[in-house]
Amino acid sequence: MEQTVQPCPQCGTEIRTDRRFTTWCSACDWNVDPVEPDERPGHVERMRRGIAHRYGERLLAEMTRGESPRPRRDVAGVLAYAVALCVHGVTVALFVTGALLVTLGRGGAPSVLGAFLLGLAWLFRPRFGRLPDDAPVLHRADAPRLFALIDEVAACAPTSGVHAVAVTAEANASVSTYGVRQRRLLTLGLGLWEITTPQERVALLGHELGHFAHGDTRHGVIIANALHSLNSWRYLVAPIRNPSGLEVILNAFYLLPFLAVQGVMMLLDQLTLRAAQRAEYLADATSATAASTEAAVALQDRLLVCGPAEALLLRESNARQVRGAAKRDEPGQGLWDRLAAYVESIPEGEYERRRRVGVLRGHSVDATHPPTHLRRACLLARPAEPAAVRVDAAAVAAITAELADARQVVARCVLRG
Numbered sequence: 372m373e374q375t376v377q378p379c380p381q382c383g384t385e386i387r388t389d390r391r392f393t394t395w396c397s398a399c400d401w402n403v404d405p406v407e408p409d410e411r412p413g414h415v416e417r418m419r420r421g422i423a424h425r426y427g428e429r430l431l432a433e434m435t436r437g438e439s440p441r442p443r444r445d446v447a448g449v450l451a452y453a454v455a456l457c458v459h460g461v462t463v464a465l466f467v468t469g470a471l472l473v474t475l476g477r478g479g480a481p482s483v484l485g486a487f488l489l490g491l492a493w494l495f496r497p498r499f500g501r502l503p504d505d506a507p508v509l510h511r512a513d514a515p516r517l518f519a520l521i522d523e524v525a526a527c528a529p530t531s532g533v534h535a536v537a538v539t540a541e542a543n544a545s546v547s548t549y550g551v552r553q554r555r556l557l558t559l560g561l562g563l564w565e566i567t568t569p570q571e572r573v574a575l576l577g578h579e580l581g582h583f584a585h586g587d588t589r590h591g592v593i594i595a596n597a598l599h600s601l602n603s604w605r606y607l608v609a610p611i612r613n614p615s616g617l618e619v620i621l622n623a624f625y626l627l628p629f630l631a632v633q634g635v636m637m638l639l640d641q642l643t644l645r646a647a648q649r650a651e652y653l654a655d656a657t658s659a660t661a662a663s664t665e666a667a668v669a670l671q672d673r674l675l676v677c678g679p680a681e682a683l684l685l686r687e688s689n690a691r692q693v694r695g696a697a698k699r700d701e702p703g704q705g706l707w708d709r710l711a712a713y714v715e716s717i718p719e720g721e722y723e724r725r726r727r728v729g730v731l732r733g734h735s736v737d738a739t740h741p742p743t744h745l746r747r748a749c750l751l752a753r754p755a756e757p758a759a760v761r762v763d764a765a766a767v768a769a770i771t772a773e774l775a776d777a778r779q780v781v782a783r784c785v786l787r788g
Contacts, residue, residue, distance in 0.1 A: 392679075392721045404728045426645045431745050434652045435752035451642035454635065455597035459497065462600060466492035495603050497596040500549035502535060502556065507777040509536045514773035516766060521557065523760045524576040527661040528584035533557040538777040540684060540785045542566075542677035546579045553592060555583065561781055562680050565707045566714040567673050569762040574662035574670040577760075581657030585650055594643060601639065604632045648741050655746050656753070663758035664750055671747040675725040676717055683713050684785055691786040706782040 376387050379396035388394045395402040465488045472485025502508050511518045514536065522532040533546070533555040542562030549556050557579060567575060608628040611618045659667040687706055729744040741749075762770075 388720060389718050392718070393724060395724050397720065397723065400727060403724055404731055426648055430645070430648050430652060430741070431749055434656075434749045447642045448646055451594060451639060451646075454639050454642065455594045458597040458600050458635070458639075459593070462492055462495045462497075465489075465495070494607075495600040497592065498599060499551050499553070499592070500547055500556070502549055503537050503539075503558075506558075507538045507780050509538065509773070509777065510534070514770070516769040517773050520573070520760070520762065520766065520770065521576055521580070524573060524661045525580045525583075527577060527759045528580050528657050530580055530584035531555070532580075538774065538781055540781050542680040542684075544575055544579050546582050548592065561707060561778065562684055562710070563673070563677060565711050566676070566680055567670065568666075569767050570662050570666040570758065571670045571673060573758070573760050573762060574658040574666040577658035577661030577667070578654045578670070581654030582650060584657060585653040594639070597639060598636070601632060601636045605629070605636065608632060651740050651746065652749055655750055659750055659753070659756045661758070661760050664753070664755040666758065668747055668750050671743050671750070672722055673714075674743055675722055675729075676714055679717065679721075680710060680714055683710055688785050688787075706785060707778060 374387060375390045375394065376385060377394070378384070379386050379399060379401050381401040382396060382399040384396055384398040386394060386396055393402065393405060395405075469485040469488030469490075469492060472481045473489065474485075476482030476485055509517070511534075517536065518532060521536075525532045535549075535554070535556050537556060537558045539558060539560050540562055541558075541560030543558075543560040544563055545558045547556050547558070548554060557576075563575070564572060608625045610622045610625060610629060614622050655667060655671075658670065662670075684706075687709070726744050726747075729742045733742055
């Protein structure tokens with residue numbers, strides 16, 4: 372720790388801080404959030420964040436009143452599915468019309484139009500996901516102890532486990548599905564996995580598997596694919612920036628379709644926004660049930676420093692490019708050891724600063740996720756839960772051995788840039 376001491380320019384309080392991190396005053400919050408946003412949000416985004424803030428405050432009140440942590444099927448949810456099915460209905464109509472025109476057009480202009488409509492239908496078709504080809508993927512036979520732990524945590528949700536685990540360098544974790552049969556995929560980012568304790572890892576698994584257990588609508592194939600189709604439509608009819616003479620006419624032609632697509636996207640976004648935030652709180656509840664409230668709260672604190680963790684990985688990559696081939700055979704494990712040591716050295720004052728920044732920014736980063744400080748407050752407001760799943764030293768060692776090859780592969784990818 373490289374400590375510095377200086378008086379606060381605003382209130383005169385003595386500030387002791389680590390020079391590697393932002394200098395700020397805990398007494399008056401001077402310089403607590405020195406980073407200015409890259410650009411001011413537009414009207415639509417400001418409205419979205421305002422609605423998200425109101426939803427978030429009400430949801431926090433509901434969740435801390437001790438209500439049963441179960442997902443709700445409300446009017447908004449039913450309407451969201453109805454809108455999503457209408458979006459898919461447009462894709463089906465394009466396909467059927469295109470197929471008929473191609474079949475009956477006999478090679479003339481109708482066939483050309485039909486082929487165009489079939490191309491649009493292909494562009495807007497539902498996606499079922501697939502296993503990543505740029506990251507190591509583990510199956511049950513490759514990592515039996517890791518999958519056994521996942522099964523133990525899943526039983527707390529309750530839900531079933533996963534069919535595959537993808538390992539990446541991100542300081543994040545997520546769940547998704549792949550294939551027509553909607554098999555389950557857990558993506559573990561070593562940037563987060565390597566900076567957490569064994570019990571915090573249980574909390575992380577509990578949170579991610581909780582999304583399966585509580586039916587997160589935005590992860591579902593119907594709504595997720597509807598949002599994908601709408602994004603494709605918006606890209607297709609988006610106005611051209613800095614248009615020329617002819618492009619001005621084209622922009623005028625696209626205006627109504629663009630506004631229609633934008634309106635449907637906003638509608639579907641708002642209909643699922645509350646459910647998306649609730650899903651995060653419910654997933655946190657599963658996290659506490661599996662790993663204990665203490666571990667779930669500790670995981671929330673770890674999430675605060677994912678940014679510095681990713682920054683270190685980027686610096687390591689850049690430094691490797693400068694060194695060139697001098698350390699080409701450096702073991703990959705050294706990268707994860709340095710990452711863990713760096714995060715362990717982050718002082719408590721930096722955690723506290725980031726908590727206060729979260730309070731100031733509110734839902735400004737991601738409206739679909741409640742701010743970390745609200746999720747943390749919700750966990751602390753509910754009765755403390757003991758751990759249903761505990762990981763002993765033998766299990767930690769076995770899982771570490773199962774991930775060893777993936778660690779090496781991912782570390783080499785990071786160091787190669």
